[in-house]
Structures are given as C-alpha cells and as structure tokens.
Amino acid sequence: MSIRPRYRRVSALQRQFFNREGLLAVYDEELEGISERPRILNVVGVGGIGKSRLLQELRHRTPDRYRSARLDLQLPALRQQEDALAVLRTEFGAQGVKFDRFDIAYAVLWQRVHPQLQMDRKNTPFAEESEVLSKILDDAMGLPVFGTAAGLVRLTGRAIANRQRRHRIEADSTLQELDSLSNAELGHAVTYLFAEDLRQSAQEQPFVLYVDAYEAMVPAPIPGGRSFASDAWLRDLLGQLQGGLTVLASREALPWTAYDKEWDAVIRRARVEGLPMAARLDLLNQAGITEIPRQRSIAEASAGVPFYLHLAVDTHVQNPDRTEDAGTSEEIVQRFLQHVAPDEVRILELLSIARTFDLEVFRTVGRHFDLPANLLTWESLTAYSFAYPLPLGWYRLHQLMVSALQGHLSPAVKREAHAVLRAHWEGLADRMERGAEERGVARSSPLREAVYHGLRAGNLAPDEILKHADRALRMSSRQAVDGMVKDLRDHLAASADHTEAPSSVAAIRDAADCLDAESRLELGDTGAAMALTPVRETSARSVVAARLALAGANARRIAGESALAARIFEQVWEDHSGEARTSAGLCVADIRMWQGDFQGAFALAEEVYAICSPEERVIRGDLKRLMHLGHRFLMDFARAQDLLLQAEQEYRAVDAVIGLANLRTNRAELLAFTDPEAAVAEAGVALEVQRELGAQHEIGKVYTAMAIAQIRMGQLERAELSFRNANAALDRAGYRSGRARADMFRAFLLLRRGEPEAASALLRHATREFEVCQVYPSLILAIHRATELIGLADADITAAADRARPTIRPLGAAHELEQRTEHVLSMFVEVDS
Known part of the structure; x- marks a missing residue:
C-alpha cells in the first residue's frame, strides 16, 4: 500500500461524475412518487x-x-441514535x-442522561438554534434543572406568542408522557x-x-436480517x-423484511x-491518463470499480512517469473487507484459491485448516455482496479481491490449499462419473478444476493432465478440455519468472500443445494443429510425447504429407509401450489403408x-x-454396413460424442451408394451434428456425400450447390485429399451436364x-476406368494408374475389386458404345 495522505483520496468525490443514467432515472421516479x-x-x-459518489450526485x-x-454512518458517533x-x-x-x-423531548433525554448538568443555554442542546428552548431558558432566568417535561411544557405557554404553535406543544400527548417513560421508551x-x-x-x-x-452499522450481514438490533x-x-x-x-440489500x-x-x-468500459476510459482520460494502452490496461483491471480507477489516478498524479499501477490491490481488498468480521477474513483468503465454491468446497477447506466450517459462517460469508451468487448454490469472489487475498497466504499454504481442492474436485468427478450425485455443475467441469489446482499444487504429472482430459471427453465435453488448455497456457505464462524447473515447464507445454492440437484436428483446423506440433527428433516413450507426435502426424496426413505422417506413426508404434500404443496402432493401420495396403491395414x-x-x-x-x-473404398458395401453397426455399439457404450458424430458422416457416405x-x-442430420461441433x-465430407446422392437422384443443381459447400469446408480444413475426392465426383456431375472437357480436366x-x-x-x-468407359482416355491418368x-x-482377388468398381x-457414367 502506498504511503500517502488518506485525505488526498477524497478528491474522487470532486471528480467528474460518469454514467449511472439508469440509477438517476430511478431516483427521479422516486422523487416524483x-x-x-x-x-x-x-x-x-x-x-x-461508487455509492457515496452517487449519493453526492443525487443530492x-x-x-x-x-x-x-x-x-x-462511516463516522462512529453517527451510529448512535442521539448523535445521529x-x-x-x-x-x-x-x-x-x-x-x-x-x-423539548431531546432536552428531557439529555437531562436524563446528564443529570449533573444544569439546564441552561450553555449545557442544553439546540439552545441557540431552537426558538422554543431559547425562550424557555431566557424566561427561566438561569434557574437549576427543571426536572420534568411537564415543567418545560408549562414554560412554553409563556415563552411562545404564536397561539397555534403553543397549542400544538401544550396539547401534545407524547410530551405529556415523557416524564413517566423509561430511558428506552424515552429514546423511542x-x-x-x-x-x-x-x-x-x-x-x-x-x-x-x-x-x-449502512454496513458500518451492521458489519456482518446475517441471512434473515437478524442483526441483533x-x-x-x-x-x-x-x-x-x-x-x-x-x-x-x-453493500448488501436491506434485509428488513x-x-x-x-x-x-x-x-x-x-x-x-461496475462502470461500463466507455465510462472507465472517459474517467481516466478526464483525469489525465491519456495513453491508450495504459488506459485500456487500467480499465480492464478495474473490473468497473471506480475506487480502483481513482487509486490509479492518484498514483498517476503523484508520479506521472510510473508505468504500472501496482500497489492498489491491497487497498482494494481493504476496501472490500471493511466491516467484514475478522474471523471471516481468513476463510475468505483460502476460498480465494478456488475459482468457484459451494458449501462443500467451503467445508472441505475449513475443516482441513481448522477454521469455522459451520452453516452459520457459510451464510454470513455468502451474504456479502462481493460473493457473487451463481446458479444452483455456487459462488465466486469479486475478481479484484482474489489476487490480493491470495497475497496474504504463504506459498506453502497456497500449495496445500490447491492440493486439498484438487483432491476434492477429483472425488466429485468420480462420484458424478458413477452417477452418484448431481451437483449443479457439468459432469466434466470438476476435472478441469482438478487440473487447475493440481498444476498450482505442483503434484500433477503431465500424463495425468491427459487422463483428466480423456475422461472429460468421455463425458462428452470438448469444452472442458479447451478450458484445460487455457488454464495450462495461463499457468505457463505465470511461470515465466522461472520459478519452476525448465523440464517441468516443457512437459506441461507439451501437454497443452497435445490437447490443443487434438482439439484443432477435431475442428478440422489442420494448419493450427501443424503449427502446434513441429516435427522433431525426440523419443515418443512418454504418453505426452507419443500423443503429441500422433496429433502432428495426423495433421500432416490430412494436409497431404502422407509419407511423413506414415514415418511418424510407425516410429511411435515401434517406440511407445504405454497408454498411447493403441492409438499409434490405429494411426498406422489408417495410413496403410489410405495408401492402398488393405491387407496390412486390416x-x-x-x-x-x-x-x-x-x-x-x-x-x-x-x-x-476404420x-x-x-x-x-473396396466397394464392399454390405460388409461396410456390418462394421459400421459394430462401431456404433462401441461408441454408444460410452456415449462417445465425437465418434457418434463421425459415424453419422460415414453413414451418409455409405448410403450415397446404396x-x-x-x-x-x-x-441433413449429420450436418446439424457436425456444425454444432464445428468440425x-x-x-465437407457430409456435403460431398449429399452431392453424390443428389447426382444419383438427378438433382444436378442441388448437387452443384452441395459441392460448393463441400469445397469451402474442405479448403478451410486444409483437407487436400478430401477435396480431391469431392472433385472426382464433381467431374461425374459435369459429365451429366454435358461438359466432358471440364470433367476430364477435373x-x-x-x-x-x-x-x-x-x-x-x-x-x-476408378478414375482411369471411368475415362475408358466414357471414351476420355488420358495419358497422364493412364500413367498414374500404372x-x-x-x-x-x-x-480378396483383384478382379473382384474391378467388378465392384465397374x-x-x-x-x-454412361458407357460409350
């Protein structure tokens, strides 16, 4: 926290007022009502x-x-009834x-509380401001304490000339009863x-x-409004x-109901x-912070809280050359925690480790660190306005509090808290995976939280990261895996100070690249997957290294670099003996099949x-x-149908979203021929599924299947449109061989439309x-045979066929394949007679 006069911060109340038009309109409406x-x-x-600034503006x-x-009520004296x-x-x-x-009533109360003082102009409150009291005390000629409210009322008759005012006082039943009231009743x-x-x-x-x-008067909000009077x-x-x-x-809504x-x-x-971004930037600009990158940085860090912005302005005023606005976070957290019960601050510090928390997270942390973990404490904590409620009983702390609160904890305590939370989330994931409970969260999100905390606890190996990601995928959540990748990237960026061993950082980076590349492949973003997986001569013995290599090879296979992909696949299949071995074998079989070795592939x-x-x-x-x-591709459609059904049984057993979606594509492709x-x-159904996944x-493959079917049905215009859509998607994916296969069948469309030269070129x-x-x-x-059948023999195509x-x-026998191809x-195509 900066050492400077606290008075200087009052300047925020004199700065220009920004935004709040909606609140001003509500106020105007209430005034009229x-x-x-x-x-x-x-x-x-x-x-x-900005509540105090708003009140000032309203007035x-x-x-x-x-x-x-x-x-x-921030002034302690004004929290007392008499002073207020x-x-x-x-x-x-x-x-x-x-x-x-x-x-008159206040003078009676004052005399009741201060019986040792004489009631005169010097000792009686409002003696100078009150016309009634001043005249009474003048007429009393400095006599000692009168002793009763009745005496004061009697003196009023002689002191006030206005008949209406005098009658109102003399006839007031409440004034007549003051002397008989207890001290508490007198206050009322x-x-x-x-x-x-x-x-x-x-x-x-x-x-x-x-x-x-108001929170200064009731510092610890208790649900139900019971603030002990x-x-x-x-x-x-x-x-x-x-x-x-x-x-x-x-800070909290009045609970007086x-x-x-x-x-x-x-x-x-x-x-x-919070102030919207435009208002934040206007405030900073008016205060003299005009450098756009710095404006944006401060505005985003403020989360719309004007107090943060004013602290940044104060820092700038004191030292205009200062490029950062550090040191404000502690003042922010003190502002947030002002009037928070001291015994609750410690548990808030630990809860700041969790990105979201519910009652069970609160109890887990509290019990481990021997802090109050009872329901009353929970209700008190979650009643504060900086604990933002989320659906189904979950909460998060205001983002400006989090880093400052964590700064109160030692590195050892933070690591232990992260380890406790990792174990909690993994236990929750286990129970949810078994269907044992519903917790108001996505089934896979506890796995993302487990990775987040495991990284910061320093007890999560890279291969465990991949296992958690695989479990999330089995729970049908690519979103959770993408979230893990983001968390890994953020952790790596935070580790740039070299507090972690370089080997550990490299292993985590490989895990992030692996998950990211696999995700990009599912979306068909081949270029991004290749950028994440540069070819390098390293061992593929670890699970992370093997999967990273396989992701890169698959990207290169899609991009048309089949020879390089095959070499990488074979290397991983030969070198790796761990969990990724079956994936490596699948990839080797896959590339063998595409290269024509059906026997070896099967x-x-x-x-x-x-x-x-x-x-x-x-x-x-x-x-x-596969x-x-x-x-x-061997044109044996009956056998292909049987294997597709077998694949569906495997996928449905674990509700494999990606597998079932790709199976939809394959079914459309098969039906195009049958x-x-x-x-x-x-x-049409497959397109809906794949668009939702973004693959x-x-x-592109689905549109190609649709176009093939439309050619067979004679719907040539629709087929042309389908091919255009297919090409656009395949080009976006960088899927060269898929685009070439679409072009092959589009050539048959051109033949149907009477464009043989264009068909031959394609x-x-x-x-x-x-x-x-x-x-x-x-x-x-097949292309070579088609050109023979239609009389468009081409030397280049013939050479390629050879x-x-x-x-x-x-x-089976080669002639059987030839018959099925025919x-x-x-x-x-129509055979040229």
Whole structure:
C-alpha cells in the first residue's frame, strides 16, 4: 500500500461524475412518487463501486424545492441514535424546519442522561438554534434543572406568542408522557417526535434523507436480517419518515423484511453495477491518463470499480512517469473487507484459491485448516455482496479481491490449499462419473478444476493432465478440455519468472500443445494443429510425447504429407509401450489403408483391437470404423454396413460424442451408394451434428456425400450447390485429399451436364492430388476406368494408374475389386458404345 495522505483520496468525490443514467432515472421516479408514507430507495453495491459518489450526485441534482440532509454512518458517533438525530435536526433546522416538540423531548433525554448538568443555554442542546428552548431558558432566568417535561411544557405557554404553535406543544400527548417513560421508551419517543416535526414541515416542502454506509452499522450481514438490533433505531426512524424519500446506500440489500413483511412495500432496491468500459476510459482520460494502452490496461483491471480507477489516478498524479499501477490491490481488498468480521477474513483468503465454491468446497477447506466450517459462517460469508451468487448454490469472489487475498497466504499454504481442492474436485468427478450425485455443475467441469489446482499444487504429472482430459471427453465435453488448455497456457505464462524447473515447464507445454492440437484436428483446423506440433527428433516413450507426435502426424496426413505422417506413426508404434500404443496402432493401420495396403491395414487393425483394454471403447469403435471405411473404398458395401453397426455399439457404450458424430458422416457416405434418398436425409442430420461441433473436414465430407446422392437422384443443381459447400469446408480444413475426392465426383456431375472437357480436366486434377498426397490408389484406378468407359482416355491418368496398381493389396482377388468398381461407376457414367 502506498504511503500517502488518506485525505488526498477524497478528491474522487470532486471528480467528474460518469454514467449511472439508469440509477438517476430511478431516483427521479422516486422523487416524483413521494407521498404520505415512508419510502426508501436502497442503493446496493460492493465496496468501492461508487455509492457515496452517487449519493453526492443525487443530492447535487435534487431541485431546490426539496430539503435534504445526509447521515454518514462511516463516522462512529453517527451510529448512535442521539448523535445521529442531533446532526439531522441541525441540517434540516438550517433549512427552516421547526422542531419544537423534538427539541423539548431531546432536552428531557439529555437531562436524563446528564443529570449533573444544569439546564441552561450553555449545557442544553439546540439552545441557540431552537426558538422554543431559547425562550424557555431566557424566561427561566438561569434557574437549576427543571426536572420534568411537564415543567418545560408549562414554560412554553409563556415563552411562545404564536397561539397555534403553543397549542400544538401544550396539547401534545407524547410530551405529556415523557416524564413517566423509561430511558428506552424515552429514546423511542424522541425519534417519534423528530419524525412528526419533519412530517409536519413536509406538507409545505418535501425532504430527502441520504444515508451512507449502512454496513458500518451492521458489519456482518446475517441471512434473515437478524442483526441483533444494532440498526433498530434507524429502522424505527426511517419507518416513520412520511412525506419524503430516504436514499440508503449499503453493500448488501436491506434485509428488513425479516422483521416485517410490510418493508417490501416501502423499499425499492437499485443495484450499482461496475462502470461500463466507455465510462472507465472517459474517467481516466478526464483525469489525465491519456495513453491508450495504459488506459485500456487500467480499465480492464478495474473490473468497473471506480475506487480502483481513482487509486490509479492518484498514483498517476503523484508520479506521472510510473508505468504500472501496482500497489492498489491491497487497498482494494481493504476496501472490500471493511466491516467484514475478522474471523471471516481468513476463510475468505483460502476460498480465494478456488475459482468457484459451494458449501462443500467451503467445508472441505475449513475443516482441513481448522477454521469455522459451520452453516452459520457459510451464510454470513455468502451474504456479502462481493460473493457473487451463481446458479444452483455456487459462488465466486469479486475478481479484484482474489489476487490480493491470495497475497496474504504463504506459498506453502497456497500449495496445500490447491492440493486439498484438487483432491476434492477429483472425488466429485468420480462420484458424478458413477452417477452418484448431481451437483449443479457439468459432469466434466470438476476435472478441469482438478487440473487447475493440481498444476498450482505442483503434484500433477503431465500424463495425468491427459487422463483428466480423456475422461472429460468421455463425458462428452470438448469444452472442458479447451478450458484445460487455457488454464495450462495461463499457468505457463505465470511461470515465466522461472520459478519452476525448465523440464517441468516443457512437459506441461507439451501437454497443452497435445490437447490443443487434438482439439484443432477435431475442428478440422489442420494448419493450427501443424503449427502446434513441429516435427522433431525426440523419443515418443512418454504418453505426452507419443500423443503429441500422433496429433502432428495426423495433421500432416490430412494436409497431404502422407509419407511423413506414415514415418511418424510407425516410429511411435515401434517406440511407445504405454497408454498411447493403441492409438499409434490405429494411426498406422489408417495410413496403410489410405495408401492402398488393405491387407496390412486390416491385419494391424485386428492386432490392435486384440490388445485394447475393455475400457478403450472409443479406440475399439475407431478400429471398427476404420475397417468399415476400408470395405467402403473396396466397394464392399454390405460388409461396410456390418462394421459400421459394430462401431456404433462401441461408441454408444460410452456415449462417445465425437465418434457418434463421425459415424453419422460415414453413414451418409455409405448410403450415397446404396440408398441416395436416405443419404440426403442422413446428411441433413449429420450436418446439424457436425456444425454444432464445428468440425470443418467432417462438414465437407457430409456435403460431398449429399452431392453424390443428389447426382444419383438427378438433382444436378442441388448437387452443384452441395459441392460448393463441400469445397469451402474442405479448403478451410486444409483437407487436400478430401477435396480431391469431392472433385472426382464433381467431374461425374459435369459429365451429366454435358461438359466432358471440364470433367476430364477435373479428373486429371483429382488424380494428381491423390498422387501428391500419396493416398487413394484404388480411386486412381476408378478414375482411369471411368475415362475408358466414357471414351476420355488420358495419358497422364493412364500413367498414374500404372503407378498405383502395384501399391494396392486388396482383400480378396483383384478382379473382384474391378467388378465392384465397374458397378459403382455405372451409377454415375454412361458407357460409350
């Protein structure tokens, strides 16, 4: 905290007022609605949000036809009934309000409390300001204490000439009863007569009372409003103020309905939110902080709390050359925690470690550190306005508090707290995965929190990060995994001070890159996946290294670098013996199939399937789906259908969202050759699923299947549009071989439209792309046969077919593949007779 005069901070009240138009409108509405009943506008907001400045602005804008007074409960003396009433009487009295009856009652109360003092002009409150008391004391000629209220009333008859005022005093039943009242009852009577005199004056001129910092009177809010009567006199006063408006600022909404439901009809609540960004920037600009990057930095850090902005301005005024605004966080947290019970601050410091918390998190932390973890403490903590409620019983602390509160904890305590929270979230994830409980959170989010806390506890290995991510995916949450990646990146950025070992930082970075690359691949963002996985000569023995290598190789396979991808796949399959081995085997089988070695691909797929554990249902489903694709490219559609059903069984057993979505794509692709009408319907459903996931390469494949089916149905215009959509998605994904396959079938569309030259050129282009990407030799042979059937033989295509033929190792005899290929081609081209 900076060492400087605290008085200087009052300057915030003199700076330009910004924003709050909505609150000003509410205030104007309440002013117009003043009637013969009490009315309270409760302005609510966290410490530092600008409530005091707002009250000042409201008073400044109030028309002269209203009297006004202010009661600042931050001053300890004004939390006492007698002192507060004296201040209000002085302010309103200076504006012409006659407090005849109150002055007499207050003198009686004063004499009751100070019996040793003589009642004269020197010792009696308001003796100079009160016309009634001054004349009474003048007539009394300095006599000793009169002793009774009745005596004061009798003297009034001689002291006041105005018959109406004299009669009002002499006939007042409350004044007649003062001498018989107990001290407590006398205090109530004094409040009543203050309200009565103010109400009487309000018939001629209404009033507004501004009450600031209610939380100073009730520092520990308790749900239900039970504040042990510390604010009883204030409630009693405000409940009697008719003919005016009270504007009361507090950090928590007034809980007075716990005493009487009728308060609901009296109190209107208006929340003071953080300043919007434009207002923050205007405030800083007006205060002399004009450098745009610095403005933006301060404005974002402030979270819309004006107190933070004014601290930054004060820092700038004292030292304009200072580039940072550090040192304000401690002042912020002191502002927030002002009036918070001391025994609650410690548990708040520990809760600041948790990004969100509920009753169970609170109890877990409290019990571990031997702090109060009972329900009463919980209700008190969550009643503070800086504890923001979230749905279903969850809370978070105001972001400006978090870092400052954590700064109160030693590194050892922070690590231990993170370890406790990691264990809590992992236990919750276990129970939710078994379906044992519903906690109002997504099933996968506890796993993200476990990773977050495990990183900061320093007890989470990189391979454990991947395990948690895999569990989240099995729970159908790519969003949770993306959140883990963000948390990992943030942790790495915070570790730039080299407090962690370089090897540890590198391992965590690899884990982040791995998860990020895998996510990008699912979205079809090949370029980003490749950027995250540069080719490097390192061992793939660890799980993280193996999966990172596989992600990079898959990205390169999609981009057309099949030879490099195959080499990486083979290396991981040979070197790695851990959990990623089955994934490596799947990838090797996959690339072998695309390169035409169907026999080797199927043999390896069966081998990998045999070593899969029963829990690896997703890999098992992927292997079945791979073999389905192999049979589909071999034109054996019946066998392909059987394997697709087997893959679906594996996916559904664990509700594998990605696997089931890709299976939708494959079903549309298969139906395009077996039932085109059903294919179009299935493609429509698949598009909805893949768009929700954002998988561009899958979207391109679905549109291609739809176009193929539409060609077969004779819907050529629709097919053309589908091909355009397919190409756009495939190009976005950088999926060269997928785009070439779409071009191959679009060439058949051009043939149907009578454009043989354009079709021939497109077939040559598709053939070149297949060769460059080193994939689909069986499709090169199909293209060659199609050109023969339609009389468009091409030397380049013939040469490519000659090169492709030896690379194909089909299942069964080669002539059987040729017969099936001829059958499929007959669906699209007419044989030239």
